[in-house]
Amino acid sequence: MKDIFEKIKANLGPIGEHAKESHGYFTFPKLEGDVNPHMKFRGKSLLNWSLNNYLGLANHPEVRKADADAAAKYGLALPMGARMMSGNSDHHEQLEKELSSFVKKEDTILCNFGYQAMVSAIDAIVDRHDVIVYDAESHACILDGVRLHMGKRYVFKHNDIDDCVKQLERATKLAEQTGGGILLITEGVFGMRGDQGKLKEIVELKKKYNFRLFVDDAHGAGTMGANGGGTGEHQGCQDGIDIYFGTFAKSFALIGGYISSTKEIITFLRYNMRSQIFAKSLPMPLVVGALKRLELMRKHPEYREKLWEITRALQSGLQKAGFNIGDTNSPVTPVYLNGSIPEATNMVIDLRENLGIFCSMVVYPVIPKGMIILRLIPTAVHTLEDVKYTIENFSKIKDKLYGGEYKADKIRAGFSQEL
Numbered sequence: 001m002k003d004i005f006e007k008i009k010a011n012l013g014p015i016g017e018h019a020k021e022s023h024g025y026f027t028f029p030k031l032e033g034d035v036n037p038h039m040k041f042r043g044k045s046l047l048n049w050s051l052n053n054y055l056g057l058a059n060h061p062e063v064r065k066a067d068a069d070a071a072a073k074y075g076l077a078l079p080m081g082a083r084m085m086s087g088n089s090d091h092h093e094q095l096e097k098e099l100s101s102f103v104k105k106e107d108t109i110l111c112n113f114g115y116q117a118m119v120s121a122i123d124a125i126v127d128r129h130d131v132i133v134y135d136a137e138s139h140a141c142i143l144d145g146v147r148l149h150m151g152k153r154y155v156f157k158h159n160d161i162d163d164c165v166k167q168l169e170r171a172t173k174l175a176e177q178t179g180g181g182i183l184l185i186t187e188g189v190f191g192m193r194g195d196q197g198k199l200k201e202i203v204e205l206k207k208k209y210n211f212r213l214f215v216d217d218a219h220g221a222g223t224m225g226a227n228g229g230g231t232g233e234h235q236g237c238q239d240g241i242d243i244y245f246g247t248f249a250k251s252f253a254l255i256g257g258y259i260s261s262t263k264e265i266i267t268f269l270r271y272n273m274r275s276q277i278f279a280k281s282l283p284m285p286l287v288v289g290a291l292k293r294l295e296l297m298r299k300h301p302e303y304r305e306k307l308w309e310i311t312r313a314l315q316s317g318l319q320k321a322g323f324n325i326g327d328t329n330s331p332v333t334p335v336y337l338n339g340s341i342p343e344a345t346n347m348v349i350d351l352r353e354n355l356g357i358f359c360s361m362v363v364y365p366v367i368p369k370g371m372i373i374l375r376l377i378p379t380a381v382h383t384l385e386d387v388k389y390t391i392e393n394f395s396k397i398k399d400k401l402y403g404g405e406y407k408a409d410k411i412r413a414g415f416s417q418e419l
């Protein structure tokens with residue numbers, strides 16, 4: 001028999017085992033100052049490409065005022081319970097109504113975190129007779145929802161419609177035996193690669209297969225579609241999405257999430273989603289803050305246009321400079337490079353310490369060994385100057401990486417990490 005604490009001491013997990021070298025720098029970095037493209041990291045101002053603030057609303061003066069006024073008026077305590085018990089308000093209901101009209105669905109339920117919303121909605125919707133079919137590169141909140149499922153699940157290769165059909169065939173056979181239904185879950189925009197889920201093609205499959213489609217559009221809501229209504233709007237198939245999920249953590253620059261669908265489904269979720277029945281509802285300032293952000297999003301399409309101008313400049317500039325950005329067709333911009341983990345860390349230290357750029361780095365075990373992704377998230381408040389500066393300096397680090405300069409310990413030697 002093992003002592004639980006001894007077991008944990010011996011294995012801190014695939015990311016945790018690097019905590020000693022990474023904590024405070026590569027993991028848990030502290031960015032200081034107002035949320036904008038230039039923030040302080042370890043006392044120095046850096047150009048930041050690692051913020052979930054697509055439309056630049058985080059520091060918008062009207063947003064800051066609405067947040068502050070709501071906090072002064074209501075405090076953070078209100079409402080004082082779960083929605084079902086004592087935590088409902090006119091503001092919560094108004095926000096649900098306005099979100100429904102934004103994403104063109106009959107009704108919406110607000111949720112206190114996006115992650116929990118997905119996990120818990122999946123848990124509520126399916127029972128052990130039902131079958132889940134889902135994309136292999138789904139976000140952790142989908143995977144964790146699927147883990148709670150007591151019935152069968154079939155995974156299809158990422159964005160591979162032929163494989164999706166194969167899994168739907170298997171799911172259909174099984175559901176016919178169990179008497180259950182099929183829930184197909186995918187994403188609007190995949191947050192790591194930036195490619196859109198093939199929603200239109202999946203919706204077309206409904207003509208042949210009997211399933212309901214649940215789409216996590218965390219990165220697509222507010223950024224995609226002529227009105228910002230999401231990836232379904234962009235692809236012209238929003239009606240075919242049966243259950244739509246968005247988070248406040250990206251374009252809204254806030255906290256919380258929402259699920260939109262038919263009146264019956266949302267009523268069912270209100271009374272059956274355990275994460276919402278058994279947890280306190282969104283605090284009033286977040287709800288009032290979300291209403292202000294939604295108003296601005298709808299009133300100012302130019303914020304989305306600016307996001308796309310920066311996105312296009314960044315992505316086409318990187319490609320012209322010879323970078324591989326994969327198959328992104330959203331603002332999420334991954335830059336794929338090859339190198340070892342020490343080379344990746346030396347490169348990011350060089351970027352942060354000498355070139356003044358902060359972005360996220362993704363390496364093994366999140367992606368295969370030998371691959372490095374530098375992930376850039378453009379926003380409407382970045383400038384074309386920021387884009388130019390970044391591409392010039394990315395070209396420098398690429399030359400250094402492939403010239404073997406990050407193999408040596410030169411850069412690490414000059415950098416000391418206080419833990």
Ligand SMILES: Cc1ncc(COP(=O)(O)O)c(C=O)c1O
Pocket residue numbers: 113114115116118139141187191216218219247248249255256257
């Ligand atoms: C695709 C996707 N789904 C869900 C979430 C979870 O949302 P939240 O941060 O609101 O919990 C995220 C990340 O934030 C995400 O990228």
